[in-house]
Amino acid sequence: MYSIRSIRRGRTPARRRSELGPYPASSTTSQVKRLQARAANTTYALDWPALLNLIVRKDWSVMRRVKSIQAGEMPSRLFHATQLFLAEDGATLVASAQKKETSGMLVWMVDYTPARYFDEKTRSASKRQFVMVANDITFQSGSFAVPEDVVFTAACELARAERLPFVYISANSGARLGLSTDVKKRFLVAFTPNNEIDYLYLKEADLKELESQKIQMDTTLVTVGDEKRYVLNGIVGGPSEYLGVENLSGSGLVAGQMSKNYSTIPTISVVSGRSVGIGAYLNRLGRRVIQTNDAPLILTGASALNRLLGKDVYSDNSQLGGRQIMVPNGVTHWSTKNDYGSARTLLRWLDYVPPVVHPLRCSPRVLTSTVEDPVDRDVTFTPEPNTPYDPRFLVTGVMERTGLFDRGSWTESLDGWAKTVVSGRASLGGIPCGVILVETRLTKKFNPADPADPTSASSFTTQAGQVWFPDSARKTADSLDDFHHERLPCFIFANWRGFSGGMRDMYDEVLKFGASIVDNLRVYTAPVFIYIPPFGELRGGAWVVVDPVINHNNVVEMYCDPSSRGGILEPSGVAEIKFRDNDVRELIRRCRPDLTTMEPKKARQEEGDLLPRFRDVAVKFADLHDTHVRMKAVGVVRDVIPWKNSRRIFYDKLTRKLAELDLANTILEAGDAASLAEAVTKVQQRYAAECPAGPAWGTADAEHLKWLEAAKKSKAFAAGSHAKKESKAPAAGGVDEIRQLLKTMKAKGGNLRDCFAELFVDEDLTEAATSALPTIHSLAASTKPGPEAVKEKHSKK
Numbered sequence: 001m002y003s004i005r006s007i008r009r010g011r012t013p014a015r016r017r018s019e020l021g022p023y024p025a026s027s028t029t030s031q032v033k034r035l036q037a038r039a040a041n042t043t044y045a046l047d048w049p050a051l052l053n054l055i056v057r058k059d060w061s062v063m064r065r066v067k068s069i070q071a072g073e074m075p076s077r078l079f080h081a082t083q084l085f086l087a088e089d090g091a092t093l094v095a096s097a098q099k100k101e102t103s104g105m106l107v108w109m110v111d112y113t114p115a116r117y118f119d120e121k122t123r124s125a126s127k128r129q130f131v132m133v134a135n136d137i138t139f140q141s142g143s144f145a146v147p148e149d150v151v152f153t154a155a156c157e158l159a160r161a162e163r164l165p166f167v168y169i170s171a172n173s174g175a176r177l178g179l180s181t182d183v184k185k186r187f188l189v190a191f192t193p194n195n196e197i198d199y200l201y202l203k204e205a206d207l208k209e210l211e212s213q214k215i216q217m218d219t220t221l222v223t224v225g226d227e228k229r230y231v232l233n234g235i236v237g238g239p240s241e242y243l244g245v246e247n248l249s250g251s252g253l254v255a256g257q258m259s260k261n262y263s264t265i266p267t268i269s270v271v272s273g274r275s276v277g278i279g280a281y282l283n284r285l286g287r288r289v290i291q292t293n294d295a296p297l298i299l300t301g302a303s304a305l306n307r308l309l310g311k312d313v314y315s316d317n318s319q320l321g322g323r324q325i326m327v328p329n330g331v332t333h334w335s336t337k338n339d340y341g342s343a344r345t346l347l348r349w350l351d352y353v354p355p356v357v358h359p360l361r362c363s364p365r366v367l368t369s370t371v372e373d374p375v376d377r378d379v380t381f382t383p384e385p386n387t388p389y390d391p392r393f394l395v396t397g398v399m400e401r402t403g404l405f406d407r408g409s410w411t412e413s414l415d416g417w418a419k420t421v422v423s424g425r426a427s428l429g430g431i432p433c434g435v436i437l438v439e440t441r442l443t444k445k446f447n448p449a450d451p452a453d454p455t456s457a458s459s460f461t462t463q464a465g466q467v468w469f470p471d472s473a474r475k476t477a478d479s480l481d482d483f484h485h486e487r488l489p490c491f492i493f494a495n496w497r498g499f500s501g502g503m504r505d506m507y508d509e510v511l512k513f514g515a516s517i518v519d520n521l522r523v524y525t526a527p528v529f530i531y532i533p534p535f536g537e538l539r540g541g542a543w544v545v546v547d548p549v550i551n552h553n554n555v556v557e558m559y560c561d562p563s564s565r566g567g568i569l570e571p572s573g574v575a576e577i578k579f580r581d582n583d584v585r586e587l588i589r590r591c592r593p594d595l596t597t598m599e600p601k602k603a604r605q606e607e608g609d610l611l612p613r614f615r616d617v618a619v620k621f622a623d624l625h626d627t628h629v630r631m632k633a634v635g636v637v638r639d640v641i642p643w644k645n646s647r648r649i650f651y652d653k654l655t656r657k658l659a660e661l662d663l664a665n666t667i668l669e670a671g672d673a674a675s676l677a678e679a680v681t682k683v684q685q686r687y688a689a690e691c692p693a694g695p696a697w698g699t700a701d702a703e704h705l706k707w708l709e710a711a712k713k714s715k716a717f718a719a720g721s722h723a724k725k726e727s728k729a730p731a732a733g734g735v736d737e738i739r740q741l742l743k744t745m746k747a748k749g750g751n752l753r754d755c756f757a758e759l760f761v762d763e764d765l766t767e768a769a770t771s772a773l774p775t776i777h778s779l780a781a782s783t784k785p786g787p788e789a790v791k792e793k794h795s796k797k
Helices: 028-039 045-067 146-162 206-210 245-264 276-286 302-309 339-352 471-487 501-508 510-522 540-544 570-580 581-591 593-597 600-626 630-634 643-669 678-692 701-713 734-746 752-759 765-773 772-783 787-796
Strands: 079-086 105-112 128-135 166-170 188-191 197-203 215-225 227-239 267-271 289-292 334-336 411-413 419-430 431-438 443-447 460-461 490-493 530-533 537-539 557-558 566-567
Touching: 028 045, 045 079, 045 105, 045 128, 079 146, 105 146, 128 146, 146 166, 146 245, 166 276, 197 206, 197 215, 206 215, 206 227, 227 501, 245 267, 245 276, 267 276, 267 339, 289 339, 302 540, 334 339, 339 411, 339 419, 339 734, 419 471, 419 643, 431 471, 471 490, 471 510, 501 510, 530 643, 537 540, 557 630, 566 600, 570 600, 581 593, 593 600, 600 630, 643 678, 643 701, 678 701
Parallel strands: 128 166, 166 267, 267 289, 289 334, 431 490, 490 530, 530 557, 537 566
Antiparallel strands: 079 105, 105 128, 188 197, 197 227, 215 227, 411 419, 419 431, 443 460
């Protein structure tokens, strides 16, 4: 095959002659393997780095054109993947193969420069890394045996040690199943007189040959005539044969490694080909799953199930674990048409994840967008009251009307599961955030029929908007968990009327999944902003599970729009319970005093006519207790933020909270606080001490951000909440020095306060010690022994 540029008429210029001729020949082995992978509906594992490289270069091409990036400003190397091999110690990975690879598990350390990491101020871009592992479908069908498990484990340990994201490209056939090939070629069978199997055996020569190859077996010698037979009691196999249970044990090993990965570092799986058994479990254990349309996730193949059922029930593996199953049940986060789409989704998700994940700190990388969207602008999309709308418009806007987050940054996940809740990621001023929204429209949940059960039938279940059902409560909890492990700030647009508490929903564990929301919100250590949107409402148990006091790290803040509402029940329900008809009639008489002058019969009739209208008045009265006025007055929300100004206000709050937590973590790491919550409190207390006349914390975010940045640079916070000054009293002989100090102060006529002032350099410690004096005196008085006790003590002596 030749380049089309070589088909030219006339003489070709010298500068183009190098482009003539055939394409460089690729390895025949690689081409065969590519065809084998294509036959299995997947991409050859060794081609994944090239695929990712292609997408990175395309992204840079767009960014370079939009931002007018000069050639000298481009990174010297956009993408580089270093393949890693198992070292001789069998536990670590190295960049060069020290022996011939006999494993179907491939590992790369990928080093690349994302286009969105380009900094317009410095006109440069930083790099990032991640660990990528892939099954080689052309080696033993991508199955898992002990060698593959060892390589996978080493890759997991490397990613955790470097705190890098872990990417798993899945295309496999589960745990490897095998038989001892050499024994299989040599064993014989003995039958009984009834032509039944008596035993399997080996001849003496075959046994010695197998033993010379270090193939282990358990045999019993029997003699039949002049022939010695070695009856096979059990077969272990050779040293390099992995035939059964050892592979299952190895599968357990990698399952535990993947589970630990999720709890430690960001993990994601790309289902490029069929994933069976442990392969399917690894994808789920990594939680975030990108599934290509023709790549099923299954535990048992369709043919095996058909044999079990004794008839052809399932047509193929996609019927068991294709996208039509895994997307609606919440296993698959993103579904793509092909591996190119999967690779692009993978790189987009990596943009939101910090380059290196700290166990406590939240340090998201500010992203550059190809679409200009200033932070200081109004949010122009506003929902209509009492009208269902697409909640995604709160984030993205619609048409010319803008939403809260950056244009073009929204990426939804789990879009086919639990549709009454919408979850995804977006950026605010370039800062990546997790976002949870509430569907206000009516949705339908599809329940498929099971082909194995002839009596089953598919059905649809209607789900109302603004209500938490079992699946949507689970989706909310899982999204919080994912965002937390990605170290992302989170915005929750709380617009729930409560939980669905019907019999079926209670049976489907709505209570359990609602409690999971509390569990995951409690441990969150990145900023969380809960906002009741325009004309939204948060009531009953829905308020309980997202209240800021649930969090034990002091990172959750709650705000509301002036048109929002919050309460235990809706106003109509409150009025029915607390403003009964007798109270309504009393209100009517108070507003219509002329009724007392009417005839009783006419007055009752008039009162009855007014009753429906005044019931609406009772509802209005109850509604006045749910407004933003009362929510702010009683302190359940920090402030009221008008939706129009929410973008600029939340950006300031987000940057302030990130800086606040960064300083608090510095205090925590220095050992000056026992918990993150205590460290946050110390930061706020220090501000109050230094700026007593300043605005209350969290009410002037831009001013507080400046103070935080100055405090971080100051020596006072270099090692904790305040500078640790050396005490004037020497460490050695400290008690004697203090006694001498007390004698000196007493001779000078001083008091304990003067002594404390001399002893402690820090004024706060002086005040604390002085204020503790009354308590010390009272304790001493309460524990001082009386005369009888003293007398008894002396008598015992």
